[in-house]
Amino acid sequence: MAEDREPPPLPGVPEPQDAEDLFVSAMEDAERSLSPEDISSSSNGPKAEPMLLDHDPDDLFAEATEEVSLDSPERQMILSDGPSPAITPVTINPRADVFDRSPDQDEDDEENRDTFDIQISVSDPEKVGDGMNAYMVYKVTTKTSLSIFIRDEVCVKRRFSDFLGLHSKLASKYIHMGYIVPPAPEKSIVGMTKVKVGKEDLSSVEFVEKRRSALERYLLRTVKQPALLKDPDVLQFLESSEVPSHVSYGDVILSNTYCFILKHARCYYHHLDEVFVCSCIKWFEEKQQQFENLDVQLRKLHASVESLVFHRKELSVNTASFAKSAAMLGNSEDHTALSRALSQLAEVEEKIDQLHQDQACADFYLISELLGDYVRLITAVKGVFDQRMKTWAKCQDAQVMLQRKREAEAKLQHANKPDKLQQAKDEIREWEGKVQQGERDFEQISKNIRREVGRFEKDRVKDFRVVIIKYLESLVHTQQQLIKYWEAFLPEAKAIA
């Protein structure tokens, strides 16, 4: 339990010995502050039960609207349980703002997306410029009846780095709040260089098509996110005829004040269940584990599908090669009817080769690329969980800081240095504010994540169902063509006499 574990010392924090002293005195404080009178459970509002979540993703979605609070009874039970934890808890006070219905509530309602009406297509790749400075420009067409858009239909030209810029802006704004921001398509130096250099060969054409398709999927996925759809950067990207600036806004969240936020916050909070973190630890733990598993499994599935694409392409090449060979054999054959049949066989095989090529494309674009997108999305989801942990770390560290400031102030009480005392009091206020903010952020991000995860799971199920049917239909088409070709060949074979 908590008493067995000493958290590693925070970097930027005084030497281990001092840290221990710090914690020891903190423990004493904690005990003092844990008097029953301070724990006002009655003010915790509607939440009386700790969240017991069942694991149906659809139901989970419904629960996303429930409040989760740092002051939930769950946490209080742990507090009063046996020896105090090593980290100072915040003095428990009921705070009205915790129970504010946030503006995000509107977004929950917006989940009834029956009126989700927006179509985006990325098309007409065009090369601009020459040599190594060349780049591809894509036409982005948005058709929509949503009112947030100025026009029903708008076309803009965007290049790949514009998409990256958009993603980077969205990431900086939303990830720390717990939103799953769809990852941008991957860069590819090799692929792009070939295009720049002007190689008009098959692999460059394929590369551009692969990228175009990925960009389209990226935009569609981004606008499916209600929060992102309303984002001004997204709207500007889709509508503005000006090319958006390429400046990446970078990491504005982790500001200098929190510079002692651990880069290794994650391992710090490894033993999640031993820390008296509330917000339904169990749910987050289980979800995190689920996503770890899903990550592994999806990668395996993706690898199998990539192998399928590869082998089918190989099959296509080998079929074409056999077709040529059969044609030559037919030419060499001196029995007339057999010779003709062999030539016909060669023609059938050529057609089948084309079929295999088309099917390989379907394998790739329908399934393989989608799986690749999801593997990256899962990484984004895991990132969002990590953000939550970072936010918690921030929160904890602020509390530590606050405690230190309080101690400093306490010491100054007896030192008779009025200026310094005032400064200390100011700092205490400052840090109290930060602690509050930290707690708010943590709750917000937890709430967002729960909703996001629900939405994500719903979407992925829907995506998968749609795609698998499309894919099976593509297989049906291929087989039907095969039947056609072979049935045409049969009389030729029978005609050998």
Add this chain to the structure above:
Amino acid sequence: SFFPPKLFKRQTLCDMIPLVHSVSVDLNNDASLVIDIPDALCERDKVKFTVHTKTTLSSFQKPEYSVQRQHEDFIWLHDTIVETEEYAGLIIPPAPPKPDFEGPREKMHKLGEGESSMTKEEYAKMKQELEAEYLAVFKKTVQVHEVFLQRLSSHPMFRKDRNFQIFLEYDQDLTVRRKNAKEMFGGFFKNMVKSADEVLISGVKEVDEFFEQEKNFLLDYSSKIKDATAKAEKMTRSHKNVADDYNHISGALNNIAADNNTAFKKHLEKCAEVFEKLRKVEDRMASDQELKLTELLRYYTRDIQAAKDLLYRRARALADYENSNKALDKARLKGKDVAQAEENQKQCLQKFDKLSESGKKELTSFKARRVVAFRKNLIEMTELEIKHAKNSVSLLQGSIEVLKSN
């Protein structure tokens, strides 16, 4: 060991994939001598074929025999026939190739190595694939050994061959006999450099229109059919790889399903099932294509070589005859050993004429046999491909219905 000694009954093999030895048609039609391989014992990669004979011929001591033969016994039989002077004017049925378990062995190795890193389901699936591949190799080798014997039994001259009879009758292990035979013959024909064939054949001045045409045809055709065989093999290999991928996809989907819940889980499991079934159909398509097309091409590549060997022997006889002519002229000039030279020349001519006459018949029936076999196999392959594709379509459409309704 992975594969304990297994007895494969012909019936089993027939049920799994149609085992049709149709590379050479019209065999086993003559009831006076009927041969088949009803089963085979597979021990690691050594195969023991059960050769079953039913005969009404008086030259045989009993009406029915069942003996155990190994691949090396077939080779011995083939070699003794090749080295029999009497058969020089005949196309000698090509020897069956050695059973090639390299593919399954490689897979088995991979399976053993990766065992620790695989889930139980993945392991079971790979083992399943491995067994299927093993069986396919096995099936092909039985087929090709059987055809060899049937070619011999259906030929008026070979069926009377003394060694052939021993092969069918002798109820002991032939190993000892084989060793002795090797010492006797020394395998001189086989030791000849085969590459000399082409040069000799194409260098000979051909007087006979028929043989001129045959020579040109065979030389060209043999390289083309060799190439077509290799390309068909690659194509079939890729096809099998695609089937394997369906297998892995099915496994991966099942893994994801295991972690999911209720409705979506069922959906994923159904998808996994579809891919599993697709794998089976794709596998059958690939196997049937291999049996009907690739095996056909393989067989005739060997048969074409046997025809070329006949041409070679005839070309050699022609060369001998021309040399004997020169020797006779020389003898007449010198006035020495003329009678001997005349006798030699006469014999060479006789031999050459015999080979030409017999060769013409053989090559003509060879063409007929080839055309019939190609026709039969191409028809059967096409019909099977259509059948499998139709199965695929109904399987897929049924699954789409189920998935849509969920």
